[in-house]
Amino acid sequence: MATDSDHPMKGIMTSPLLSRRNVLLGGLGLASTATLAACTSSSSGTGVMPSRTFGPPTPVSPSPGQKVLEKTLTARPVSLDLGGRTVATWAYDGALPGPLVRATAGDFLRLTLDNQLPADTTIHWHGIRLPNAADGVPGLTQDPVKTGGKFVYEFTAPDPGTYFFHPHVGVQLDRGLYAPMIIDDPTDPGRYDAEWVVVLDDWIDGTGTTPDEVFKKLIADGGPANGGGMGGMGGMDHGSMSRMSMGTGPWGDAGDVTYPLFLINGKPPTDPDVLAAKPGQKVRLRVINAASDTIFTVALGGHRLTITHSDGHAVEPTEVGAFYIGMGERYDAIVTLADGAFPLVARPFGKTSGGQAMAVVRTGAGAAPPVAADPSELAGQVLIGSQLRPTEAAKLPGKEPDATVDLALQGSMKPYQWGMNGAKYGENEPLTVRAGRRLRINATNMTMMTHPLHLHGHTFALPSGLRKDTVLMAPMQSFAIDLDADNAGDWMIHCHNIYHAEAGMMIALEYR
Ligand code: C2O
Numbered sequence: 124m125a126t127d128s129d130h131p132m133k134g135i136m137t138s139p140l141l142s143r144r145n146v147l148l149g150g151l152g153l154a155s156t157a158t159l160a161a162c163t164s165s166s167s168g169t170g171v172m173p174s175r176t177f178g179p180p181t182p183v184s185p186s187p188g189q190k191v192l193e194k195t196l197t198a199r200p201v202s203l204d205l206g207g208r209t210v211a212t213w214a215y216d217g218a219l220p221g222p223l224v225r226a227t228a229g230d231f232l233r234l235t236l237d238n239q240l241p242a243d244t245t246i247h248w249h250g251i252r253l254p255n256a257a258d259g260v261p262g263l264t265q266d267p268v269k270t271g272g273k274f275v276y277e278f279t280a281p282d283p284g285t286y287f288f289h290p291h292v293g294v295q296l297d298r299g300l301y302a303p304m305i306i307d308d309p310t311d312p313g314r315y316d317a318e319w320v321v322v323l324d325d326w327i328d329g330t331g332t333t334p335d336e337v338f339k340k341l342i343a344d345g346g347p348a349n350g351g352g353m354g355g356m357g358g359m360d361h362g363s364m365s366r367m368s369m370g371t372g373p374w375g376d377a378g379d380v381t382y383p384l385f386l387i388n389g390k391p392p393t394d395p396d397v398l399a400a401k402p403g404q405k406v407r408l409r410v411i412n413a414a415s416d417t418i419f420t421v422a423l424g425g426h427r428l429t430i431t432h433s434d435g436h437a438v439e440p441t442e443v444g445a446f447y448i449g450m451g452e453r454y455d456a457i458v459t460l461a462d463g464a465f466p467l468v469a470r471p472f473g474k475t476s477g478g479q480a481m482a483v484v485r486t487g488a489g490a491a492p493p494v495a496a497d498p499s500e501l502a503g504q505v506l507i508g509s510q511l512r513p514t515e516a517a518k519l520p521g522k523e524p525d526a527t528v529d530l531a532l533q534g535s536m537k538p539y540q541w542g543m544n545g546a547k548y549g550e551n552e553p554l555t556v557r558a559g560r561r562l563r564i565n566a567t568n569m570t571m572m573t574h575p576l577h578l579h580g581h582t583f584a585l586p587s588g589l590r591k592d593t594v595l596m597a598p599m600q601s602f603a604i605d606l607d608a609d610n611a612g613d614w615m616i617h618c619h620n621i622y623h624a625e626a627g628m629m630i631a632l633e634y635r
Pocket residue numbers: 247249289291451577579615617619
């Protein structure tokens with residue numbers, strides 16, 4: 124993602140008229156961006172932000188008696204076998220997904236990133252309410268970690284839940300650099316017999332291109348000219364293609380990149396991960412969408428799933444046949460297993476090529492499901508996660524907001540420009556809040572595409588009270604999201620489509 128050195132200018136956009144105009148237009152447009160940039164130089168105040176440097180992190184010590192988990196994660200090039208196809212990529216400890224990091228809420232984590240990549244990197248601990256200095260955003264919370272360099276992340280993981288981690292540099296997330304992170308609840312009896320971590324991904328790296336090349340092409344082509352499921356439909360606008368081929372669905376135009384493969388736990392359907400248990404056993408699924416550009420619909424053939432958590436927070440248990448999961452979202456579900464072999468399918472929403480992601484759940488005899496398994500659950504009603512209800516205990520305590528800010532998600536595919544509040548990251552004005560406030564963010568998606576909106580360092584509450592850190596916003600959808608400003612620092616808010624984020628669909632939330 125963009126760093127300050129990429130964007131030395133930090134624009135000011137104080138005119139409500141200007142910001143209103145951009146909100147109404149939705150798009151950014153080079154002209155308005157240029158206008159904003161021109162404004163900057165003549166504006167007073169905080170205008171130009173110098174490139175920030177941080178130096179090594181200040182060591183943090185665990186409190187007396189606190190349990191400490193230490194681990195080193197080595198980011199390095201590796202060649203992986205994906206169902207008989209060899210791909211050169213980057214991964215943590217050479218594994219896909221990377222190694223699980225697991226601790227108990229309240230534990231002290233000391234996680235060392237060893238950068239053996241031929242590029243700068245960092246690690247962001249997605250969804251964890253940690254101290255700002257450990258958040259992993261280059262230019263905002265730390266210096267980028269150079270090739271051969273190390274960085275020690277130290278923090279206490281306060282909240283139980285299902286999380287993951289990934290770099291916060293460029294489009295590195297779309298390589299193999301991601302891994303699950305589980306924070307256990309010391310008070311949770313765990314009323315299930317087994318637990319499966321299910322990590323979803325869309326895969327292109329090493330298949331004749333790299334995510335960096337994909338990004339360059341998106342910019343150069345002004346959108347997914349031959350991509351995004353356009354196959355053979357050259358000349359037709361990407362949006363209409365998606366609507367035509369996908370029929371109805373809540374997410375409109377859902378992705379920009381054409382992926383040849385979709386993976387569950389690092390494996391394609393031709394060589395699926397096999398999750399084994401006994402018939403009648405109760406299993407907790409921890410589903411993580413680590414994809415960069417793909418919303419999935421998830422179902423386990425022949426089963427109903429009871430959703431229990433969203434982004435780590437407890438929800439009223441809700442039985443579903445299938446559910447959507449956006450990039451960066453996590454859902455936990457309990458399922459009681461039948462006897463046989465069943466497809467656990469994650470079907471890319473709005474994409475017509477590359478097939479689907481699939482793992483096999485096996486509790487008994489029976490033929491393995493085919494690569495193109497089509498569980499009937501996918502044709503039924505599909506849960507939209509933001510409609511889940513929180514448990515009483517998981518609600519943000521009721522309180523009127525004492526500060527309100529607007530957040531417009533803007534942009535277009537042609538030209539490929541994405542931003543927030545009138546400009547791309549580095550040129551848009553940070554949102555600000557004072558510590559102790561209940562902040563309301565009136566977020567509006569002004570585009571014809573769905574975006575997973577993600578906030579660092581906090582969780583927010585939807586109007587229902589549902590706590591999340593990543594929420595899918597459908598085209599033209601608005602949400603008033605509330606948060607307690609109880610974690611001082613400079614934080615990112617961004618679209619978790621990593622190509623949108625890299626194009627500038629990010630904004631900072633700064634404590635003043
Ligand atoms: Cu998972 Cu700022 O990201």
